[in-house]
Amino acid sequence: MTVDLEEAKELGIDFSDLESKYVVTDEPDLDAFVVADGVPKGVPAAKHKALRTVLRKFLSPAGPITPDNEDGTSGIILALNDDGTTKGTAFVEYETKAGADTAATILHKKRFDKNHTILVNKLSDVIRYTEPGVVSDTWTPPEQEPYTEREHLRWWLADKQGRDQFIMQRGDDTGLFWNCKADPPEKVAVRPGLTEQPVRWSPLGSYLISLHRQGVQIWSGPSFQPTSRYVHPNVAYARISPNESYLVTYSPEPIQLPPPDRRGAFPFGEQDAGKNIAVWELSTGALLRTLALPEEVARELNPEEDIMRWSPDERYVARLTPGQSLSIYELPSMGLIDKKSIRVEGIRDFSWCPTNNIAIQGRKTPAKEIPPSLLAYWTPEVGDQAARVSLMTVPNKEVIRTRNLVNVNDVSLHWQNLGRFLCVKVDRHSKSGKSTFSNLEFYRATEAGIPVEVMELRDSQVLKFAWEPNRDRFVVICADPTDGVSKAILKEQIAAGRAPLTQPPRTIVSFYGLEHSGPGGSVAATDKFVQIAKKLERRTINTIRWNPNGRFLVLTTLVLNRGVLNTTACDLEFFDFDYEGDRKENKYMLEDAADVPVNVMKIGQSSHYGATDIDWDPSGRYVTTASSFWIHNLENGYKIYDIRGAVIREERIEALKCLLWRPRPPTPLSKDQIKQIRKQLREKWAPIFDAEDVAAQSAQAREVMESRRRLLSEWTAYRANIAAKLPKDLFGVKESAQENIEEYTEEVLSEQTEVIE
């Protein structure tokens, strides 16, 4: 149908609304344009074509750009001065609006060449914001937020009695408590329904991390409130760096951006979509960078292991792509060192040296320089190539030591906490491949040339290895090679599809020392470098826990797997490695262990049925074992022991999930101050502490007595009140229901009749 406009006008029909709605303008679609600033200035006309080509290449990743025409009014349009040289600005027309949008997000502030960084803005934005009134010309200072004092992060260290804290998750509750030795733990705060997932302390104890569907909550301060939140949907992992500056979160679900109008406080932008790992700065809450985790890496992820591992000074954080490369990022820029990952064919695992403060190759870093970090990694045997353990410095990526190994099944890396030694546990197989055994190789990391000492354990495999903190003694758990019977049963049971209910595998535990090594003394290179001090046979021990200060050790058999519950092996054994008796008289040690810097004695024993966790408190004064609901639901609860294994307190708690000691930051006292305190301990401090203990105990005993007295008198009053109201013949029974029936029986044994005349 056609409409005669003239006719319509005559009829008085008003089309103005339709006209304004469907008006066609000659102006091009400005949404497809961007303004690129920072283009090289002063380029003469002769070179315009070349410049346009380079610009086109630079800008096309965002989308196709309309073709250039001869007079320079289409495609990439250069703004020119009167003399024909460029002004430093270009207008670029993309074929679609989407192209322009993408360009503004991904190409903005991108480096063009050495001297030029291009700023890309949408033309429509430029027009909108340059229009008068949209952006005020006068600057008004932002309103200053009132200062609110934040709670002290390390408040718990100021406790008058120097007590330690722990977190206890039980049922739906998560509670923070003071350890009160034998008395019930004193509650600081309990948060019901905080989370059902495990919570975690930061390395120095300032923060508690809880995982939620939307992200991570960080709890701190005496009020135990969430002080910050980090949005990361379906987060599965969150760890704080060693000095508590950074936070790493990981979610198996790649980041998906909500629609633009609903992003609100969503911290991620376009460039973060599809990534899994986020690195945050804790002091500001700022997102530093997001990283993608290759899917094959994500699949093999061990939730207990760190995804991103920090150098001890937090200057670097590294992530492994097994079999391929090591990516080391620099903080706080979170850029890769030299802008690329380090390619190491086959790399299986790596470990940072736990301190920077060591001499590398015998050379101590001068005080002015920042000491480099050291890390160790290993690669397995591939074809003809031997397996290899390497030590590399960071950031110069210099490999300072490598060692080849053959017939290798597996390797694990154990740094001593002072960084003086690296123990490499090499699980090997014989040439025929029939038997497996272990080597322990000790790298003396601080000496020139990094000498290596090898200890072969001929016929057994090392299951666990643990250095004593601050010292060079260690404990090893080996599989018992004679434990053939139980293995066979185990195999049979697994084959039959039953959960193995038998004993855990039998093990042998050995204590070793490095010869002539004192705390700080140097180690002589002799063939008797590693010496055994004691061997414990016929055990089922699977867990080693050194006291955080060294010297004391506890060994136990934990229930590690859900559904596998051993019923008898739940013993704890406590040892002292610097026993105060005469070492020559110490019959507990092996006879030929005279040269070993170990004077070990078993100082205690205990047991906790069904224990699943064991830990020392951060002061090293107590040991706790817990039986967690997460593993099994029998007799859940915890026990606290002293250093000699005497049970100080035990409590059964329905559905106890975990008990986690709050870590402590290192002491600010100098070595001399500590020495001074030690010296005065007996004379000056002990009497004060003892008096406090006695006072607290008697106060408590009084309190218990008082409460019992009150309960008893309440009960007596209650009963007296009832009794007064009861009738005498309650239920038709007379007062004395109890009849005493006494029967006298006379038995005539014999009767004689005698007639007396």
Next chain:
Amino acid sequence: MRPIMLKGHSRPLTQIKYNREGDLLFSVGKDGIVGVWYSHNGERLGTYDGQMPTALWTVDPHPESNIALSGGADNEVHVWKVNGGELIHRFQFETTVKQARFSPDGKQLFAIIEQRMGCIGQTVVFDVPEDLESFSDEPRFLLEFDPKERAKVTTAGWGYDPETGIVLILAHDDGWVTKVDSNDGSIIESLQIHDKPGTITDIQFSTDHTYFITSSKDKTAKLLDVKTLNVLKTYRGEAGINTAAITPVKDFVVLGGGQEARDVTTTSNRQGNFESRFYHKIFEDPIGRVTGHFGPINTLAVHPDGTQFASGSEDGYIRVHNFDKPYFDFLYDVEREAIAASKH
């Protein structure tokens, strides 16, 4: 405490009761046998075989000990003569009888009828005739709870309110208790005392019936006042508690239970907590335990003179324990103080 083992049931015990004098012990089990035993030596007086060989859930001797009742899965309550076992009366119902007890004055009896097969659970109260023989099938009153409003009644007992007299205390599957007037069946009060789903498994009374103890699957037992239904004390156990009793003479309570039979697999009996646990009635502290059963304890009874207690278990045994001297001598310091003070 060397126990006397009573071996007369081939299947799990469900209830044991002493008569008022404590010379006889009555037992029922899932094997359908009613046993009567001399409590002082464990000799069996006899069995009552009148009921069908189906699981029996409840037994109760009349306060006069002339007659006793038993009830179970044959949907009947039998009243029979203790001396000779002659059947006096059969009350017949639609479904299983879970619990039946004579009132402490011997003038009434109630039966709890299980909710099943479209039948709403019932609580039926009958009068006991003076001659103890001519029973009537006409109940004094009958109570039904709408399952939508209140969970079924699992067990019940007779309490004594010093002001109103004898009342009926009903225990529900959802941890509630209801106090009912024993004359007309009117509900006086309802209260939740155990956390959901705190199925109340047993309810036993003090000698004067003015307070009682409830045991529950929520792993607690609670002591309640009949008059106010106030929770006086709470005792925390480790596994589900199937039964609880108050000891006369000494201020203790006994709790029995253990891991449920279906959860006990191949593990040792240590894990099952198959033990009678003694708590101080007033201070709520655990003070002792008696082990020996190798199955959960289903029922406990304490001699009315407080001289012995008996436990009946899923393992089919009744163990009768005579308390020895240390039991009677055990006193808290504050109790000693109070006794000394009252003598002066």
